[in-house]
Amino acid sequence: MIYSALPAFKKVLLLGPVFLALITGAFLWGNPAPSQAQMAAAHAGSESDAQKSLVVESGLMGVLQDPQATRHSFFDVAALRGFYESRDNEPAWVRGRTRYQYKAHHILEVLEESWTHGLDPRKYHISEIKALLDAPFGQRRFELELLLSDALILYGRDLTGMRIDPEKRWGKIPQKVNYWRRPLEAREILERVSGTSDVKNALRSLEPEGKLYGALRRELVALASQPAEDGNSPLHFKGVLRVGDEHKAVADIRRYMGMDPEKALNGKYYYDDELAQEIMAFQYRHGLEPDGVIGPQTVALMNVTRQDKINQIVANLERLRWVEQNKPDRYILVNIPSATLWAVDQGAVKLEMPVIVGKKGRPTNSFKTEITGVRFNPNWTVPPTIKRDDFLPRLKEDPYYLSKRGIQITQGSGRNARHVDPATIDWNTATQRDLGQIRMVQSPGRSNPLGQVRVIMENPYNIYLHDTNKPEYFKKNSRALSSGCIRVSKPKELAAFILDKNDGWSAQKAENILASGRLTDIMTDEPLPVYILYQSVWQDDRGRIVFGADLYGQDRQLIEALSGKKGFQVPENLVKSASTLPLTGKKSGLELGSVNQ
Template sequence: MTLNFDNKKIRLFFVSVMIVALYAVFSMTANQGHAQISPLLNDAGATTIALSVQQTSLNLDLDIVTAESEQIRHKVALQRFYEARDNQPYWINDSGVHSRAEAMYKIIDEAWTHGLNPHDYHYVDIYNLLEKNDRQSLADLELLLSDAFVRYAIDLSGKRLEPSALGLEMEGWKVPLNAPDVTHILLAHDFDAALDMVQPKGQTYRALRRELIRLVNQGPGEKEYLLPIEFTGILRPGSGHKAIPKIREYLGLEALKYNNTTYDDNLAAAVIRFQKENGLEADGVIGSNTLEVINRTNMRKIEQVIVNMERLRWVDTNRGDKFVIVNIPSATLWAIEGGRVAFEMPVIVGNPVRQTNLFNAKINGVRLNPDWTVPPTIKKFDILPKLQEDPGYVDDKGMELIQGYGADAVTLDPHSIDWKNISVRDLHSIRMVQVPGDHNPLGRYRVLMPNRHNIYLHDTNHKELFSRSERALSSGCVRMQNPRQMIDFLLKDADNMWDGDAVDSTLATYKKTDIDLNRTVPVSLLYYTTWLDDNGDIVYGNDIYGRDQKLLHLLRNIDGVFIPVHNERYTGARSDAHFSYNQ
């Protein structure tokens, strides 16, 4: 390696991977010239910073400064960032530390309010370096702040995990910015504007961030230190149980004299209100689901908020002006048009054994008078046992048994098949198709949204199930309470001939009819266990598929989960110590 110096500038030839140009300030009592810095990576991997300040009055060059620091993740991008700035520093100025460096430290200090871990952004080292003013420390600070901003922006802007780690499809989730994207934003915009461009902005995200701050400020409640309430079976109004006094206490009711163990009307009203606020069936009956939420600690709520903020960052908000969202845990569908909710409706989603998959797709049409081809799982585990008891079951349900396709397809007589000894292969070769009609499980409408899971939105012949608050009841597909509302919403993007009268007349024929849309409509089936109610208040719902803890475990493995301890309340100022760091 050769370094050639003259009185005008330093010329550096990079050995190994050159990472970035840096600046450090040298305080002088004499006239001060222009400063330039360029770092390189030596063979041992340490950051080497070459620094020179031309001091015309003293006519000398400063020595090369070497600094050992944390691993810099985004070396190539930062090298190009500083080259684009003519090797001028971003966080340091002639007076020492620029105000934006203090601002960036504050942002790192508050990264936990996004569910992120400040220690992923050189938190401790940056804090220590801010207290120093020697040229090596300032050079290290410049580099670490740039690297921290890039990593922070990447983490805020999209998924931090591979979807496959959660059993999800790889496609359709928001891809985070890469390091060159981030440095380009920083070059093209001032600091505040650059930060705003990478911050999530959705209403639900902002509400969850405020809730996370509130929960940490609140500190642990007494439930953190008490054994959970336990009992078997269910408690109904009018019944008695020794757990009743503790349930009253947990729900904020005054204790009754003589430690009364009767489930009275006052407690029933509090339970119903609590169930409504937490997305449970508001029937006043305390079963396992209600008891689990009653026992939920403040720390459990904090973890629930963190995993849902993570999920929100996975979803691309640039879906266009018309799209459909289904949240599986709340069993709710929203149709969005022009930035507003066109309508919201209850839906029925897959049960915990036959779960509704999470994915993104495109709606390309609708089907009136759908027939229903029985899925393999339902055919094997639901229909076959009934056929073994009574081969006439398919006739009663209006089903046809079809083998083969097209011109080779033949209709089979159910009484001619030995259902008790049928092989798996032969069963698989038989298609069970239920003809269109009011008795069809798909009802009269189906939304066409091709996907590899064969999951779709449809009508149902069991409308009574929508009266339930907990609606994880289907075999995977999503049943709509008001399918006609959805069909009319979608058909605005079909040919003009498909008005309400045309739909009604087609339905009356009971003939399967597909209608193509002129443009596709995005649809996302998502999984949020916290959401906003109609008043904008946060609902802590049930984790119906047990996905929260799996995601939390993965986040702990990649970055740790960082939560300030309860005696260091969030104030927006530096919180230098006393943090709980869960790895």
Template sequence: MADGGAYVGEYQQSPSTQSALEVLDQAALENFYAQRNGSPFWLNRNRLNKQAAVMIQAIQNSWSHGLNPETYHWSRIAGLTGPKVKAGKKIPLEKDSLMNFELILTDSFIRYVRDQSGMRVKASALGLEASHWRQRPDVASVLALLNSEGDFEKLLRSVEPQGATYKALQAELLTLTKKWQEDPAAQVEPIRMAKPLSPGKSHAEVPKMRQRLGLPEVQEKDNRLIYDTALVEAVKQFQAEKGLKSDGVIGAKTLFILNQNLKDKIRQIIVNLERLRWMPTENTSKVIMVNLPSATLWALENGQVKIEMPVIVGRPKRATLSFRTEVTGVRFNPDWTVPPTIQKEDILPKLIDDPGYLVDKGMEIYQGYGQDAQTLDPMATDWAAMTPEEYRSLRLVQIPGSHNPLGRIRVLMPNRHNIYLHDTNDRKLFSRSDRAQSSGCIRLQEPEKLASFILSNREGWSEEKMKANIKSKKTRDIMIPQTIPVYLLYYTAWIGPEGQVVFGEDIYSHDKKLLQALEKNNGIYIPNNSNSLVVKIAD
């Protein structure tokens, strides 16, 4: 193929080639081959070179990342090469078809690297801000990688996520896929309970529970429905393995995981692998992360977890949003300006019944802003006669104190959603397994510990100063010299305390929305059990 190099440049400009490949950036593709004087990148005459063999293997295995091999022309490639490829393998094609094969591999590389490097779905379609998450690089940047020297296999691995959670989810996907291949029709018969089941109680679903957890059937007819000690211990072990509170009570979260079938779990892993690819790389030593479905906060320094604590997140009707912002400091003894939704839905009905409610709660009412703001007397206001417009013009501010729902500490993290991390004056919810209970902000179980983490690099700061600030009961902001990134994340599958993969609840139905977008744009595929060809997971 002495003249094949120049021919690549001519061939890839033809309308038929552009249409067949749906070229993402024709100019970038032309420039790439022009820099190579038109010579192929993937072929030595009519044989695959080493990088082609590596690329085809990556395409074949892309399902293990939750990606669809068909996005990267797998069927077209496998039809020519077969499922097993190696460097030097001859491609039985004429020159024109070889050039088309060359361009197919280039297009596959572009799409693969882009999909591994950022969001495959428009952020706006998911209610997210694109600037907060990794976006796919442009085609020219991807093609520039092919001009770099070095091992191609290492290059390809460098664009694939390498984090511990990502690798654990990949391993779980492989395990579940093998089980699915053995019996694609296998389904889990749901265990149904209207309310939590405590040890010692009876329920018609107990025999099904015993079967699900691998316990023998109880022979005594009178005891068959009793939630006995053996089953309680099996449930506790199951809860511990799944990262749940190991109390033996069969509640909504335990039932949710028990009732998941293989197809559900495979899809759940795929959407979480997708989200993990969105995570930007931070150059700061400290990062704070909150996972909303697990209601857990982590504070990391130099990649090491320094703090892990339960938090309270927004209930489904007032869901906490996912976004990135930066911590700028800590406010001690904060006041609280009541958000409009809470003001309208929670407080106004109470004011109509009892105008003294605001006085009892230490709240002040302001109309207007700045020097023109006026303080209103709640006892002298006819709340029932107030129009919606008049009520919206008011600001309700709760002064620092025991009634203040922000407690003694608020983390300063400016964002347009008015969502922040804070202490609370109501601590009973932290013991619950279902901690989606707030109005949108995030309540901290150990606010002093997080405040110390945030302020530890501030010169002259100490635990004694923090205690003195809290004791003063005066509102004071302590700013930090370098901001700390904070992420509010949405992962419904994560690593549990024993290293196991935990399948959490889709508390805000975000998994469902992302799955629909991925299925529409890309499809959800895994290998079947007879060969390496991929098959769609049917609805």
């Protein structure tokens, strides 16, 4: 075979070990590149684009054969090796002066924007990539190629799945209720990006869809563009202020709202209508009831810092990336912090309602499962937590406490189940195991906490969507009031949506069953997915960002797991370049919002 006819990467092998050692030694350890004399002796025409590509290919082969030799630790060496072997060791990003600048610089631009997703650009080798792009071509170019590939793998995985191990954080989670996306495999990321000339578009196709994700990115950029806290003291006002009240704290509150702090009447600071309008708008933006009353919750939110909001945005961007992007045609979604439920069909919201979720000590879990039916006129079996924490102390004082409320106590199961006189049980010595052998059941009726409707949805947490016997709670703006289950404000409408695809089903049939008072299960012809999510920042119906309460402290826990105690650190040197980015979602999608009261 004639030497000149050989592919470039095979010519390297014929040039001999001395030449290869010169190249790989310089690349691997950062020594100066081979001299012009050495390169000329090895092969003529070393300045050509083909020869420069040859240098890169030889370096790739050396590292992939001995990954321990390089100064860098790559995420998935096997994937890199397979990717380049499939390309005959041809570089994907570094291909001569013109082409390598085109792709490599575009990749770098996207990596520098990664902070707008709440990701850390330093993880993606941007300093090293910049330095190598600025270096003369002959120095460590294969290292640039592999760093770009490794950065793409890391970035692509972070953008398409979880960055933490959920089981290390929350313990074993049954697969059937796990809604989290799995990150793309390293090889798939490289194939996707290398298969197109538009690497920017290929990388942006990995981003979550939907307007909310884009809105949160814009909010993050806006917050990052603001000056850091100016050192103003936090508000220390205690008590309650209503319109017409006079208090010296009004000056500080006006200053916080961007108003003239010195406005006073006869030397006194009154809470006037002008300030009340600003306060109500502030309360609405932060998920509080916009009543204009300045109390502890409103003051606490005024003391939230810029860094606090940045951390909250980053935590919510992270969780949005966990959720599968291609949802089914019909599903139900509940957002815990906004206490809202949506029923969606063909991308359109058919039903929206306020719900009641678990209180802080008894949180509602985040999970995905399937609705398989509706139980009309349900009985209520008291869950273990309520048995132990709520009823046992009462039973110690009065053994007939439950009996007076229509709740029967049984022991045994199946045919061996029998009603028990509560006075025959020594409640003072009852253990957790004893309580586990006792069933407390309330028959269907008006006083039943499940109301008239309970959704059948298997899950290990015993969390259900159900009606309630206390509808007045839906009037509250803060609705974290249950023991973990989700109480719905429109149970009949929800049942109608769930059973809408059942042949022959009608609203009249539902009314007849409810009127009978008998416990009746109607199963769905097809399972209906339901997602229970935790997003503490959302958009209202006008697209405005609402900072809700971190009910269970999950934002703080997540940020500490991802970024440490200091929280997410904005790379100030990259903020200006991101201010003009078109940070929009690719689809309108379903936005997590609040229900108009």
